[in-house]
Amino acid sequence: MKNIVIGAGPSGRLAGLELGRLGEETILIEKKSLGGTCLNEGCMVICALTDIARFLNNSHTYENLGLIKGNIEISYSEIVKKIKETQKIIHKIDHEENTSQNNHIIYGEAEIINNQVVVNGESLDYKNLLIATGANPFNPNIKGIEHSINNKDILKLKKIPEKLNIIGGSIIAAEVSNIYSSLGSEVNIIARSEFLKELDAEVKEYIIKKMLKNVKIHENTETLEIKREKTIIKSKTHGGEISEIEGIAFIATGRSPNSKIAKNILKSDEFDKKGAIIVNKMMQTKIKNVYAAGDVIGGINLTPIARMEGIIAARNMAGYSSKIEYNCIPQSINLDMPISFVRTSKKANDINDKTKDILIPGSVGPESFWKVLGKETGMTKASFNEKNELLKSITAISPSSISDIAYLSYLMRIGENITNFDDFIEVHPSTDVFFHIMKYI
Template sequence: MMNIVIGSGPAGRLGSLELGKLGKDVTLIEKNHIAGTCLNEGCMVVCALTDITKYIDLTNRFNEHGFIKSQLDISYDKIVEKIVETQEKLRHLNQLENESYGNKIIYGEASIDGETVKVNGESFEYDNLLIATGARPFIPDIKGSEYGLTNKDILKLDDVPEKLNIIGGGIIACEIANIYSTLGSEVNIIARSRILKEISETSKKYVLENIMGDINVFENTNVAEAFKDKVITDNGDELEGVPFFATGRVPNSEIAEGTVELDSDRSIKVNEMMKTNVENIYAAGDVTGGYQLTPVARREGITAARNIAGYSNKVSYHCIPQTLSLNTEVSFVENEKSECSEEDKQIIGIPGIAGPHSFWNILNGDTGYTEVEFDKKNNKINRINSISPSSVSDVAYQAYLMRMDYDLDNFDEFLEIHPSTDSNYKIIKTMWL
């Protein structure tokens, strides 16, 4: 049976790998570069740049303490050059990995015509089709929006902009703001409502005061017009700086239009098995809307592949851990299925302690902050916000326990590697248990 996968981002790449592992005949079609937005334009680019800004932040701290004297000379074009070099190596490895399972990879722009996929002038009939074409940056209908940059342009910049206006208030907006502020830009964030709605107000306050303190934030503000070197807000203020749009993403679903059913937001409509309304067509990843996260896309791609191969599988969107990649990570998870009443909620928050990579922050009093919301009646955790260098691993572990519906007594069996975990364990194991 011929199985065709269109798109090689996290969903398509992992889906095709899973099909190959299960012994299925697979053709993977990719329009541009293997590994999709994540490696080539998205989170891995952000993470690479944030590695640089963490180093700058740490060096500045050591200089302030006086035991290291150094002066950094940052070369943005060299950073970009080395990111591109690393991307090329990873693309090569990703291709070899996929081909090692017997999968065929074709580069070109695909189109769907009934039971046939066309690419590079050839037609391929399929028994099953997985559409994993991802998403692209959403550009709002603003006069002058053509002047705006997006995450697709980060590696095209010749140098760090002197001034930057980031339009948007979500995770990507704040990550980009942190990167360029640390690299030397004067940065404004302009959000039409509040920024960082994903985390608690207390955690947000800590982020703005202790991590993003050099960034100007304009909430409940719209951009009326954009220019090459400034924007004008809806109240008439002129803010100098290159416009940068971080205003969400749009599914690349045009390929499926007229073939499968789309939702109102133009994403491909699927069920929990990643099936569309057409029996032998599946979709996974950002093109289906929902969580725009690499781990979720991977899980969806694998789920679709297993169902294609005849192994019934479903995706559960429950207790999904997320992180905001700044010079200190901000990680969070919420049990959206919790039925805890207001009177049974208990919120405990404490400053971070000297966990990994936090020792030298004690001198400045900014070791982080952790906030946990408990369900007193059912002895469960409802929500965690953790700001610390170890929060990514901490919260991923906590999210698993929450997803498995363990109660708080189970946390007492966890044994840390010292120094490894930050203050959420202190809260759970000492202040609560």
């Protein structure tokens, strides 16, 4: 009997690699293409388009400074074509990587019937089963929702939309708004409550004024109806005013777990209110040999988290006891400069201890030198516990923030005291935040 992994996104693919590395015979089943949402419809597509957006915005900056001249023409169809060509190359690499660990890959849609996995008409027994079927965009209950698009449709668009109304106040809403406003679309963000509510006020203000200045943001606004080329909204702060905004509606309101496949083997109380599969810290369901990982279990929908969950599940499937912890998870928003942030849980520090905040401007370095003249070099905000000198949270807007915050999140997880940062030597030139933190403390 074999281990079976259903779904080959970040969670399932990494679980397959780990099982293979541990000498476990594994079948990996994928309905469409290896890589999951991240590669095919999500993170990597956003990264590819953000690269183009950054290039265009940088070229406008250089032109305004009188450094370069000339018009740039955009071919959206060619961009889409090249993204798809790149995805095919990565699909091949992912396939070869897993088969090199002796994983057997089956392409087809799986079902679970009578405690067997059925795919392409074949019934398979399993020693352990991992459900890593991911999630789909969540469609809110809005009249005319069928006229909207979401991240699955980005590579289906024939041209850049003239006007785009993004419904949702999340990170993906910010990233998509940056891409299409940079490509020339007139963009609105319609947030039911607060836009980017996970960020501190100073950081959010910088993003809106400096990085999304060509995007109109409607906070505390309800979407009443979606039409083919129009969105009807109601303001909650302006006397319930109802208005119409022209443009295609783009839904960015979160994710809905693809957990239907587990309905035949798990009881109703083994799913949460949103339909996510409930697991313990070993990624195990209430059925001892059935595991779940990635977006299908809800929680933090991030590729690194899905990978970590897949690896933890694989180790337990192979008999190596392992548990997951979620403290100090770094996150980012991919705009012209990345915004990266991490915070501890309240348990990590006594909430009654005094907290000191540090707010400093971004430094000059690669990818930020020419932003000095426009006063757009970013910023860093850090909070630390004055009693034990442990970092509680940090947010950085800088070209190097993604790698900086990843390492800082590790130091926060292991409880490293900030006075020991003196031993850190940065690579120069860079825009890292470590030196700034030490200097201002």
